[in-house]
Amino acid sequence: MAGTPQSNLPWIKREDTWAIIIALALTTVITITYLSGGFALFKSMAVSISSWSNDFSKVTAGLNKNPAGLYLLFGFFLVAFTLGAKVMGYNVKRFVAAFTVLFILSVIITILGSNKFMKDYQxxxxxxxxxxxMIGSNLFKLPNWFQEGLRTEFYVKTGIVLMGATLPFTIIMKAGPLAMLQATIVAFVTFFSIYFAATKLFGLDPRFGATLGAGGSICGVSGSIAVGGACRAEKEHVSIAISLVVIWAVIMIAILPAAAKHIGMAPGPAGAWIGTSEFADAAGFAAAEQYNALADLPKGDDRAVKTFTLMKVVGRDMFVGLWALLAAILSVTLWEKKNLAQSERIDYGEVWRRFPKFVIGFFVASIFTTLIIANLDPKLGSAYSKDALGVIKNLRGWTFTWTFLSIGFTTRFRDLAAAGWKPFLAFTIGVLINVPLGYWLSNVIFVDYWLSVK
Known part of the structure; x- marks a missing residue:
């Protein structure tokens, strides 16, 4: 997470930009080839591992039916991500080596995760x-070259834009006001709970409290970085906030899906609850997918993932620019007032600079595929939704697997001890308020809407 904040970089050097370029280009080319020919190439990239029990030959037989699939999948994303990595200034040789290892691990893990024994134990x-x-990162010292490929936000942002392509814009428009209302309630309550706990109960610096509050209330790591930079928080404070976001996000992957299943929540409200109470996009997707596994939903039932996306991406993530502006105003006019130079002014352009641009890509992808379907013959439109968007869903799944691996490899439990107990307790107070509030809003107040999402 170190280095220059993304919002201070030229647009072409940002992860958001390259996530949008890769995902929209992929969506466009898949659409063109599906309608005009050449779709077989992309269809073969959509590699799926068959469910298997004791007979591993079922896996090999499935892969042998599409022998070039894994090579095409690896080749496309290696070229796409490496091009972005080169422009963004990553160490290309290290990135290529790291992504290659990450890809191989993702294939092995997908095969293991398709085993009936593993599925029985969720x-x-x-x-x-x-x-x-997490086992690898906490038991072993990872080589520096491998860490170059652990680009969690790059992978998850690409996956989120691909998710937009599979989510009709009509659903987004319908859910938008409700998701924003629920997000507004959660953002305000959670932010100020953490902020006041940090500053009033534990005497932490207001800028530190704002950074912690942003991480817990809006978009996790990005929120901590954006608000921390906007209010000029100390670098170590931003690092601590990021560590707490990641630690609690991982904890919630285990807690929220299991609780939703135990309570008997339907997929729609469960996904909305996860979207309201998770702290990071990648972890939230993992939690939504884990709920699908626990609830034993039919393959292709994306209701929990859809409502999570509407709540987290459409709702909470869009607050990052507003909170960054608010933090900048408070920092300049209140927290740093004594040291404010006469020439310094509040920069209202902070809203746009801090806004998560990948959200725009999400909307563009959704509008694009919705318009394509609307202008096709109903029969062809239905086939396009099933086949072309089915391929995009599959590729999206691979980007999330690389995301989950990256989260695990960058999560170190010793960071919790380094953070200290005061910020941990302040953040935890926000968690204890956020989770039941999210349940109440998702499963009681707005339950009828979340149940209607198909």
Whole structure:
């Protein structure tokens, strides 16, 4: 997470930009080839691992039916991500080596996660990827070259834009006001709970409290970085906030899906609750997928993932620019007032600079595929939704597996001790308020809407 904040970089050097370029280009080319020919190439990239029990030959037989699939999948994303990595200034040789290892691990984990024994114990691909990553990062010292490929936000942002392509814009428009209302309630309550606990109960610096509050209330790591930079928080304070976001996000991957299943929540409200109470996009997707596994939903039932996306991406993530502006105003006019130079002014352009641009890509992808379907013959539109968007869903799944592995490999439990107990307790108070509030809003107040999402 170190280095120059993304919002201070030229647009072409940002992860958001390249996530949008890769995902929209992929969506466009898949659409063109589906309608005009050449779709077989992308269809073969959509590699799926068959469920298997004791007979591993079923896996090999499935892969042998599409022998070039894994090579095409690896080749496309290696070229796409490496091009972005080169422009963004990553160490290309290290990134290529790291992504190659990450890809191989993702294939092994997907095969293991497709095993019936693993499924019976709810150890499917997302959770398995996180567990293996965390075991590796906490037991061994990872080589520097490998860490170059652990680009969690790059992978998850690409996956989120691909998710937009599979989510009709009509649903987004319908859910938008409600998701924003629920997000507004949660953002305000959680932010100020953490902020006042940090500053009033534990005497922490207001800028530190704002950074912690942003991480817990809006978009996790991005929120901590954006608000921390806007209010000029200390670098170590931003690092601590990021550590707490990641630690609690991983904890919630285990707690929220299991609780939703135990309570008997339907997929729609369960996904909305996860979207309201998770702290990071990648962890939230993992939690939504884990709920699908626990609830034993039919393959292709994306209701929990859809409502999570509407709540987290459409709702909470869009607050990052507003909170960054608010933090900048408070920092300049109140927290740093004594040291404010006469020439310094509040920069209202902070809203746009801090806004998560990948959200725009999410909307563009959704509008694009919705318009394509609307202008096709109903029969062809239905086939396009099933086949072309089915391929995009599959590729989206691979980006999330790389995301989950990256989260695991970058989660170190010793960071919790380094953070200290005061910020941990302040953040935890926000968690204890956020989780029941999210349940109440998702499963009681707005339950009828979340149940209607198909």
């Amino acid at each position: 150890l499917e691909t997302p959770l398995l990827a996180l567990m293996i990553g």
